[in-house]
Amino acid sequence: MxxxxxxxxxxxxxxxxxxxxxxxxxxxxxxxxxxxxxxxxxxxxxxxxxxxxxxxxRIDNDPEMVVALAQETLRGAIVPDVGLDGKPREDIGMIVDIIGTGGDGWNTFNISTTSSLIAAAAGLTVAKHGSRAFSSNCGSADLLEGMGCNLSAVLPVHVAMFLKEYRYCFILANNFHPSMHYVTKMWNELGFPTPFKVLGPMTNPVVPHRAVIGVNSKALGPVMAEALRIMGRRNYAVVCGDENLDEISIAGDTHVWHIQESGEIRNYTIHPRDFGVPAHPLSEAAGATLEENKATLHRLLSNELEERDIAVRDFVLINTGFLLYVAGTASSMEEGATIARQTLESSKVKSLLESFAKATWTL
Structure with missing residues (x-):
């Protein structure tokens, strides 16, 4: 080389x-x-x-090429002080993330963003890697900023404090990957997903200890899982809905490539019924504009659901439940969804978001 x-x-x-x-x-x-x-x-x-x-x-079909991209991107990242050599700091503990590649074309509600908040309120320590919208109407950062968060102010030096105080921090990619601004500018102008698009879930500079990663193609699932395995990631689950959805599908089957502690990749399929949740058509969980997604999130967190919110809520519950299961907080997927629902129906998630948002304006 x-x-x-x-x-x-x-x-x-x-x-x-x-x-x-x-x-x-x-x-x-x-x-x-x-x-x-x-x-x-x-x-x-x-x-x-x-x-x-x-x-x-088509280098995103080659695990070794994907690893090369990811490792070089991480080499140029600003890494927060949250642990050393994969060992969590005692005052922070195990860190998790839930994130998707985007680009699946379904334009669903911001599921992983909402799930990350619920998971943190349920007791996990979450470093949510994300960015503003590229291929959807409302990205994860767009939604949180719309809910009052000053994400541009959250710098690497602040991450440990947020994780200790709130068990939650949003890692805005632009603030942690300054060396990539040339590439970001160009792929925005090109208007189609480049191989760099798959890197978002792999290049969280915090390097979570466990994660659920959604991909927008069933063909990409084993590639992503193998790349993560080569990079030494363990207890990560790569998921893809049967509709080539980069989340756990509320409509039917989801394919999982689960990297075990041993390094073995276990492939299996899950369904909403595994969470004790009914299936819904994806059309009932569609996202929309920033303003509409903000209103939906407000109703979810305030426990003031309308009939149209039921599918979105269940969609959020299965994704959060799976993260809780992968993280070891829940002994089964159904228990994970139950914990997620109990947490969502309490005031904990709303309080967490309000506290995190307020803190981002005092840095």
């Missing part, structure tokens, strides 16, 4: 290699390209060409 990087330090040379000799593309070329970009050496045209070439080469 070192020899290749010494020979081809500039993105222009690496791009030529990818285009003229695509069969010879290696993880080293990918890493070299990213380094050239983050050093500010590449033009917009070269960055755009690089992203398109990687997309056409």
């Amino acid at each position: 070192t020899a290749i990087l010494e020979e081809q330090r500039h993105l222009k040379d690496i791009l030529k290699q990818i285009v003229l000799h695509p069969e010879s593309l290696t993880p080293a070329h990918v890493v070299g390209g990213i380094r050239s970009i983050v050093r500010g050496e590449a033009s917009d045209a070269q960055i755009g060409g690089f992203l398109i070439a990687l997309k056409l080469r």
Whole structure:
């Protein structure tokens, strides 16, 4: 790898290699390209060409390529002081996350964002990695900012305090991955998901100890799971709804690739009935504009549900319940959903969000 990087330090040379000799593309070329970009050496045209070439080469189907992208992205991240070498700080404990790749086209309500709040109120310590909308009407950061959170003010130095005080912190990608702003700018302009899109769930700089990660394609599930396994992640569950949904589906089956403590990847299928929850058509859990999603979240947290909110609530319960199960808080998926419902119907989640939002304005 070192020899290749010494020979081809500039993105222009690496791009030529990818285009003229695509069969010879290696993880080293990918890493070299990213380094050239983050050093500010590449033009917009070269960055755009690089992203398109990687997309056409379908490197997001290759676990080793995905690992190269993820590790190089993490290498340039600002890492909060929340533990060392995978060992949690005693005053913070085990950290979890629930996040999806996005881009599934279903435009559902902000399920993982709501689930992260419920999970924290239920006793887990949650570092929720996320960003503003790219392929949906309302991203995770958009919703929380709409609910009064000043996420741009939450910097790496603040993370440990939030996790200790509230068991919750939102990790806004832009604040923790400054080296990636060249790439972010370009993929927004290109208007289609690039291979970097799969990195969001893999590059939380906190490096959670356990996580539920949604992917927008059943074909991507085993690739993501294997990449995470190679990176040393354990007790992570990759999920994909049968509709190519990047969450646990409320409508039917969901495919799971569960990385065990041993490193074995266990593949199985789950259904809302496993949580003691009825199935609903996805159309009943659709998201909408920021204002409509804010109103839905307010009703959920205030326990003032309307008939149209039932499917969304159940959708949230199964995703939260699975996170509680993966984290070891619940002994079964059904118990996880029960804990999630009890927590949601209390005032704990609303109080947590209000307290977190207020704290983000006092930094």
